[in-house]
Amino acid sequence: MAESTLIQGRYRLLDRIGRGGMGEVWRARDESLGRRVAVKCLKPLATRGDRTFVRALRERFRREARVAASLQHRGVTVVHDFGEHDGLLFLVMELLEGRNLSQLLEDNKQHPLPVPEVVDIAEQVTAALAHTHDQGIVHRDLKPANVMRTEDGAVKICDFGIARLAHDIDFTAKLTGTGVAMGTPHYMSPEQIAGAAVDHRSDLYSFGCVLYEIATGAPPFEGDDAWTVLVGHRDTAPAPPREHRAELPGPLQDAILALLAKDPDERPDSAAELAARLAEARLRAAGAGPLTGLGPVVPAQRGSGDGAAPGAGPLWSPSWTRGMGGGMRASGSWPVPAGGARGAGAAHSVLTGPWTGHHGPLTGQSRPAPNTPAPHSAWAAPPSPPSPSDPSHPSHPAIPADPAPSPAPALPSPAAGAPAAGGEGARGAVPRREVLAVLGSRHNAGVGLGRLGRWEEAVEVHRAVAAERERALGASHPETLTSRYETGFGLSRLGRHEEALEEYQQVAARREERLGPDHPDTLAARQETAYVLGRLGRYEEAHGLYTAVLAARERTMGAEHPDTLRCRHNLAFNLSRLGRLDDSCALTRQVAAARARVLGPEHPDTLVTRYEVGYALGRLGRWAEALETYRAVEAARARVLGPGHPDTLAARYESGVCLGRLGRAAEALELYRGLALDRARAQGPSDPETLRALHGLGVNLGRLGRWTEALAQAREVCAVRERVLGPDHPDTLVSRRETAVALGWLGRWAEALEVYRHVAAVRERVLGPADPDTLASRYDQAHCLEQLGRSGEAAEVYREMAAPRRPGTG
Known part of the structure; x- marks a missing residue:
């Protein structure tokens, strides 16, 4: 490729900014949108003689590129486009201004990075890995050169999907005399070396190698040849990082060594668990006072804060606080308590707490409702x-009510040259x-x-x-x-x-x-x-x-x-x-088929759409087809996510709905009984999803004519829902109505009428008189009046329901 080359009539190559075994990276201009982008050009396909291989490679490239483009996270490089130009495969990505971790170490003469920077990088990469692993995507070639630190401090992982593509193209080196295709030996997991199946825990091992290197200045295993390095990964326990750098915090060392466990089962189960360990490391180190003697540091512009007590080292705080003194700045918002370095540390704690949200160790992740979008x-x-x-x-x-956050401190004025305020610690406005x-x-x-x-x-x-x-x-x-x-x-x-x-x-x-x-x-x-x-x-x-x-x-x-x-x-x-149920069902099927082609049949997005196919079929009354669809989704999710994952259990719940609608209440009853136990184990006995399973159990008791048991079950679920969700929550009202249904079947119409009236009144107040759920409750009320022989009152309710009105009006 040459400068000024125009790819696909759209991307103008400006200058080459990188070259490697797989090809070149160019700074380019998107002529259509007028923006700067990076174009990664892989080696030409024309050099490969086997046409079948080339055809398969093109398809593999398209698949991997689509997967990379599907990743939407601030910690992952955005892929805008991909294609082929004159036999050359290319990816169009966001243009990142910054340095990768390998370059940062080179800039620092292979000295380790400051501890606060190591932790900041660790937390940002962990968040990105948590997102990608949740999508079922494994990087497979995580190394310092694939982690970019941008000029504004953000950290991004590059080249998702490219590692597997490189393996297929055979651009990677081979070990002498072994015939084992390999990536970068310093960062390969033992299971990769053995040629075994890999999952997200292989990425965590590679990330442990990266953290080891930026924290100590050297990878965990070194040798004169690649085989020596690989044997180290496979057979040798790494030296504890503090043997290289004694001042590293213990919790940080523990996290790194946990990642480097030989057995994947002994590593953290997920990036989310790693995030909790890193948060604990940050908090425990912050509570121990300032960290001193951090050894060689990066150049002056990356130095520590200027307001610490004389002789104190950098404080445990995010990278963006470097350069902020402990003294008062132009805003006058951050007074420094007396007490030297420890006082300065307390000031930083006040500064970072409300902004980073680290009020305590992270103990888990939020769980989106089944078939609802994950955050962002x-x-x-x-x-x-x-x-x-x-x-x-x-x-x-229901979204639990949390205490209001502490008010964030006011930002210093961004105006350049603003006068400093406070005592001698102030050195002018924050740039x-x-x-x-x-x-x-x-x-x-x-x-x-x-x-x-x-x-x-x-x-x-x-x-x-x-x-x-x-x-x-x-x-x-x-x-x-x-x-x-x-x-x-x-x-x-x-x-x-x-x-x-x-x-x-x-x-x-x-x-x-x-x-x-x-x-x-x-x-x-x-x-x-x-x-x-x-x-x-x-x-x-x-x-x-x-x-x-x-x-x-x-x-x-x-x-x-x-x-x-x-x-x-x-x-x-x-x-x-x-x-437009038929149109909805047809389009949903098309999307599911397309996602299976683009992302794979068991990608989480594909399964979400297949789940929606089941829902659309149910709305059309095609319950047998819906049941088959939900069961297939449940089986795929069990393989990909695990049998106890909330999304797997959600598909199982829907299978129960279908069984009930098909008149197979006994099967539905057993399904809900087991589901309720699994939900209670995974999420707790009072979780809304556990209660939904218990509600389904009660409904199917009624369908089997076991109304006394159904009544007891409905009352029990209603009481818990009222306590957990509130008396006016839709799920609470559904349980209350189920209580009335059971009372009616038991001939206790007067009691049922009071419950129906209550549900109708709440729904009218909350949803409005024309809402379909409100009208359904009014119909229940009228039917109950008929059963009690109070036909005049029933007729009045029917007349009120029949009065013309628009939904959403009073």
């Missing part, structure tokens, strides 16, 4: 609410770049709070950051709009859809003005706008917007780009809300 997935529509008559599609779980780095970290903290399900806190953080970014960068700057987008996302998760709609509409308008109507960020905001319109019951408007976004995505990205398929998925769901 802009496409999956939520299921419809439960039917008032029996258990149905799972609804969103603009430092301010933006702080805002980036606060933004990431907000994202983390959302991932933990603490949406109220996340919204507060994002709103505050959006306001600060607007003052520093302007109302239409991409980072300002990103914060507002995240605000809208949090509001929609809280059910505050009117507020979310306002945020999304403004973000979409500003992005369209700044980036153009077909830019991916503009389309993402418009798609979220359509989503909240659907949540507000404005399905016609949502349909029009989804259709427009889909046309733009197909035009600019292609019909089978993962983002295009997400939009089609949402459009299919919205069609069902418009009553």
